[in-house]
Amino acid sequence: MGTLERFTLAGPPAAIPGSTARGIAPKLKISRLNFFYGAYQALHDVDLAIAANRITALIGPSGCGKSTFLRVLNRMYETVRGARVSGEVLLDGEDAVAMDVAQLRRRVGMVFQKPNPFPKSIFENVAYGLRVNRTRAKVRLNEAVEHSLKRAALWDEVKDKLHKSAYAISGGQQQRLCIARALAVDPEVLLLDEPSSALDPIATAKIEELLFHLKDNCTIVIVTHNMQQAARIADDTGFFLLGKLIEFDKTEKIFKTPAKKETEDYITGRFG
Amino acid sequence: MTQHHWRKLVNGLMFSVTAACALAAVCVLFWILGFLLWNGGSALNFDFFTQLPKPPGELGGGMANAIIGSAQIVLIAAVIGIPIGFLGGIYLAEFGTGAFPFFVRYTADLLNGVPSIVMGIFAYAMVVRPLHQFSALAGGVALSVILIPTTIRTTEQFLRAVPLMLREGALALGASKWKSIATIVVPAAIRGVATGMILGIARIAGESAPLLFTSFGNQYWSRSLSHPTASLPVMIFTYAISPYADWHRQAWAAGLVLLVVMLVLNIGARVVLAPGASHRT
Numbered sequence: 202m203g204t205l206e207r208f209t210l211a212g213p214p215a216a217i218p219g220s221t222a223r224g225i226a227p228k229l230k231i232s233r234l235n236f237f238y239g240a241y242q243a244l245h246d247v248d249l250a251i252a253a254n255r256i257t258a259l260i261g262p263s264g265c266g267k268s269t270f271l272r273v274l275n276r277m278y279e280t281v282r283g284a285r286v287s288g289e290v291l292l293d294g295e296d297a298v299a300m301d302v303a304q305l306r307r308r309v310g311m312v313f314q315k316p317n318p319f320p321k322s323i324f325e326n327v328a329y330g331l332r333v334n335r336t337r338a339k340v341r342l343n344e345a346v347e348h349s350l351k352r353a354a355l356w357d358e359v360k361d362k363l364h365k366s367a368y369a370i371s372g373g374q375q376q377r378l379c380i381a382r383a384l385a386v387d388p389e390v391l392l393l394d395e396p397s398s399a400l401d402p403i404a405t406a407k408i409e410e411l412l413f414h415l416k417d418n419c420t421i422v423i424v425t426h427n428m429q430q431a432a433r434i435a436d437d438t439g440f441f442l443l444g445k446l447i448e449f450d451k452t453e454k455i456f457k458t459p460a461k462k463e464t465e466d467y468i469t470g471r472f473g
Numbered sequence: 474m475t476q477h478h479w480r481k482l483v484n485g486l487m488f489s490v491t492a493a494c495a496l497a498a499v500c501v502l503f504w505i506l507g508f509l510l511w512n513g514g515s516a517l518n519f520d521f522f523t524q525l526p527k528p529p530g531e532l533g534g535g536m537a538n539a540i541i542g543s544a545q546i547v548l549i550a551a552v553i554g555i556p557i558g559f560l561g562g563i564y565l566a567e568f569g570t571g572a573f574p575f576f577v578r579y580t581a582d583l584l585n586g587v588p589s590i591v592m593g594i595f596a597y598a599m600v601v602r603p604l605h606q607f608s609a610l611a612g613g614v615a616l617s618v619i620l621i622p623t624t625i626r627t628t629e630q631f632l633r634a635v636p637l638m639l640r641e642g643a644l645a646l647g648a649s650k651w652k653s654i655a656t657i658v659v660p661a662a663i664r665g666v667a668t669g670m671i672l673g674i675a676r677i678a679g680e681s682a683p684l685l686f687t688s689f690g691n692q693y694w695s696r697s698l699s700h701p702t703a704s705l706p707v708m709i710f711t712y713a714i715s716p717y718a719d720w721h722r723q724a725w726a727a728g729l730v731l732l733v734v735m736l737v738l739n740i741g742a743r744v745v746l747a748p749g750a751s752h753r754t
Contacts, residue, residue, distance in 0.1 A: 277641060280644065311641075317641070319661075320661050330646035379642070386647065
């Protein structure tokens with residue numbers, strides 16, 4: 202219960218998820234989203250509004266489409282042949298599907314399930330996004346790398362070995378490095394696809410702590426298998442099942458008084 | 474005998490047989506090396522590397538022209554073959570789905586199996602005939618045709634081995650596809666790719682058949698790249714079938730030089746590109 206209290210106390214004034222009733226436009230608005238891998242339909246008519254500066258968790262059993270949904274938001278699905286999408290994704294009211302894809306991915310960053318640092322130094326990993334975006338000035342790069350590593354709560358641990366290989370640090374540190382790398386281009390939205398599933402509980406706690414601070418400047422969408430994690434950190438939670446968004450609401454509501462029978466069954470561990 | 478003992482026996486037997494076969498495979502190399510040293514070691518002196526061949530019957534002389542000639546021909550082959558093979562390999566690995574890449578891949582595998590002398594005939598028809606001249610250029614073209622398919626396939630394989638999550642990591646930061654290939658995928662695979670290239674070069678350096686009627690041979694320094702040029706493998710062939718004992722010794726010595734060059738290239742490929750020389754992938 203203590204953990205549930207934390208987000209209600211620390212969170213910003215709660216917008217009602219899925220609506221703009223209080224006049225706050227959602228950061229991401231997804232309407233009638235259908236997604237296909239070839240002939241297989243992975244997502245069915247998903248409607249969802251993700252509020253700014255909140256942590257939104259997506260939960261559900263394996264294969265329910267939550268990771269696919271995440272990959273629609275920054276169009277990472279485009280690397281998969283035969284992937285096809287219909288419906289509307291709006292980022293601050295702009296059509297994300299029609300936007301220049303590089304531009305979209307700079308605004309919507311992503312952290313993956315397994316830490317995937319590049320085979321380069323710690324510094325070059327964080328600087329990569331900036332270099333891709335044609336930032337060459339050494340001073341600018343140094344500042345941005347330090348700032349991003351601090352935001353990712355990694356600076357103190359790596360400041361003396363910035364030019365060592367990114368593979369020389371622990372898995373938990375590597376994942377925070379990947380978060381720092383994503384933060385370096387100053388994204389408006391940060392997508393995380395089960396970011397702590399390959400990490401131990403201590404490393405996981407550090408990442409959760411970090412996300413909690415990040416939401417002041419960033420909208421966070423996290424896919425997680427771990428329901429306790431969703432309950433601990435998320436302001437809003439969506440439950441996916443068989444490619445459909447079954448229920449979306451404030452996390453407290455989802456975990457305490459879910460409206461749908463399927464949600465309750467999943468939360469209470471009856472399946473999944 | 475209990476089942477436990479039987480299992481231990483079979484285990485021990487299989488271990489011995491496989492280890493013996495592995496040892497036999499390795500022994501061949503040292504056997505050849507010893508054989509070459511025994512027969513050609515005495516002809517391997519300073520003159521061998523600095524002198525031109527002496528006329529038949531005269532003792533001494535060397536193969537300086539063939540050593541330089543081989544280097545020229547291999548360099549020409551590398552200048553033609555490495556870029557084509559490397560860029561073609563990138564295409565196959567990164568854009569390679571569909572009918573055309575399948576065709577390219579299949580053709581490269583077929584080319585890999587074509588006897589090297591056929592490549593020589595090809596270069597003879599394409600380069601020697603039009604220029605009315607045997608030349609280092611023709612030899613280089615013949616060898617490059619052998620180099621291209623191996624380079625294309627090894628490049629492709631090592632690029633494919635780069636984990637998808639590294640590519641995704643780059644794309645997710647707003648990198649374009651070619652940018653992610655140039656800055657992440659190729660650097661991550663460069664050790665393997667370069668090793669493949671070096672091994673391909675080592676292989677063509679020892680080819681003799683395609684050079685017989687392309688670069689031909691020359692007892693003197695070649696005047697230019699468009700003139701007949703001596704090469705070590707062809708020199709070995711010419712000297713080995715001659716009736717002179719001194720030439721036989723020099724042929725052995727040339728074989729020794731070729732083998733050492735290949736060993737150096739192979740070991741060099743491993744040392745220069747060893748883990749620690751760059752970041753681990």
